[in-house]
Amino acid sequence: xxxxxxxxxxxxxxxxxxxxxxxxxxxxxxxxxxxxxxxxxxxxxxxxxxxxxxxxxxxxxxxxxxxxxxxxxxxxxxxxxxxxxxxxxxxxxxxxxxxxxxxxxxxxxxxxx
Amino acid sequence: xxxxxxxxxxxxxxxxxxxxxxxxxxxxxxxxxxxxxxxxxxxxxxxxxxxxxxxxxxxxxxxxxxxxxxxxxxxxxxxxxxxxxxxxxxxxxxxxxxxxxxxxxxxxxxxxxx
Numbered sequence: 001x002x003x004x005x006x007x008x009x010x011x012x013x014x015x016x017x018x019x020x021x022x023x024x025x026x027x028x029x030x031x032x033x034x035x036x037x038x039x040x041x042x043x044x045x046x047x048x049x050x051x052x053x054x055x056x057x058x059x060x061x062x063x064x065x066x067x068x069x070x071x072x073x074x075x076x077x078x079x080x081x082x083x084x085x086x087x088x089x090x091x092x093x094x095x096x097x098x099x100x101x102x103x104x105x106x107x108x109x110x111x112x113x
Numbered sequence: 114x115x116x117x118x119x120x121x122x123x124x125x126x127x128x129x130x131x132x133x134x135x136x137x138x139x140x141x142x143x144x145x146x147x148x149x150x151x152x153x154x155x156x157x158x159x160x161x162x163x164x165x166x167x168x169x170x171x172x173x174x175x176x177x178x179x180x181x182x183x184x185x186x187x188x189x190x191x192x193x194x195x196x197x198x199x200x201x202x203x204x205x206x207x208x209x210x211x212x213x214x215x216x217x218x219x220x221x222x223x224x225x226x227x
Contacts, residue, residue, distance in 0.1 A: 030212045040150075040201055042117075043218040050213065088156065092212045098169025099144060099210050103156035 004089060004104035012110040019076045021107040023089030024069075030092050032065055033101070034074050037086045046074075046087075051094075081113045115140065117206050117219035125225045131192040134222045138185050138206030145187040146216065147179060150201040159202075162187055163210050191224075199226045 004025035013019050025032070029051050035043040049056045049065045049072070056063045062075040076083055086108050090101040118137045126132050138145050147159040158171040162181035179189040185206075191198055201223050205216040 033215070035218075040221075040223070042203060042220040043205075045215045045217065048213065048215060090156075096169065098161050099163075099207070099212055099214075099216075100146065100158040100161055100169050100171065101216070102158070103148075105155050 004091060004102060006087070006089060006104040006107045008107060009105070010108045010110070012112065013079055015079060015081055015111055015113050017079055019079050019083070019109055019111070021074050021087055021109070023072045023074070023104045025072075025089070025091045025102065025104070026070065027091070027102075028094040029067070030094055032063075032072050033090045034061075034063060034072075035088045035090060035103075037088065037106075039085075043088065076109075079109075079111045081111050083109060084111045085109060117204060117217050119202075119204050119219040119222050121222060122220065123223050123225075125227065126194050127227050128194055128196060130194050131190060132194060132224060133188055133190045134202055134204075134224075136187045136189075136204030136206075136219060138187070138204075139217055142206035142208050142217075143185050144207045144210055144214075145181055145185065146205045146207075147187070147189050148203045148205065149173075150203060150221070151197075151199070156203070159189065168210065194226045196226050199224060 007022045033048045034046040060077045086106045089104040144163045146161040161169040181187045201221045203221045205218045207214040
């Protein structure tokens with residue numbers, strides 16, 4: 001399986017704190033994306049980082065990518081109760097001809113008001 | 114623009130039955146992918162369609178099939194349902210097939226097999 005892993009599996013923080021979650025993957029990639037999922041609903045795209053990028057920002061989100069370690073991290077700054085959700089990283093594979101994504105196992109984030 | 118829509122949202126079936134799920138992509142999007150999400154296996158790729166052609170298929174048995182119509186709407190079918198097919202089925206659409214394109218997900222169809 002090319003499914004990645006995320007760490008930690010669950011994270012609980014106070015509102016206003018920063019949340020960091022990590023993702024490791026197994027294959028050579030073109031892109032890595034982060035998604036959010038609220039309570040078993042659809043996935044919401046957060047940010048995409050290309051394999052030739054090391055860091056990317058979007059609002060309160062900061063993503064880093066280390067292709068040598070096959071890992072990425074997502075930092076959410078100044079967290080809010082509305083950030084409570086599961087977060088997934090998704091990678092493509094440089095070797096796939098199609099446009100499929102391999103998702104990590106997810107980190108469940110709880111932000112306590 | 115309306116987002117990706119999936120119907121039905123919830124479905125209860127019994128073992129041995131078959132089921133058809135529908136996905137309408139964002140207007141103008143021609144690529145549709147399907148994923149299965151279960152607590153045990155997480156999110157797993159089922160198949161991808163572009164311009165009515167299946168481009169890619171995940172590691173699922175032949176009971177899982179799909180198709181795409183000329184208006185880019187897609188259906189997936191699961192025959193001879195098993196208890197393990199209980200899952201959230203998610204559909205995603207994108208404009209084309211570039212791997213750097215954002216895939217927009219629908220709300221999913223939650224299937225329960227009894």
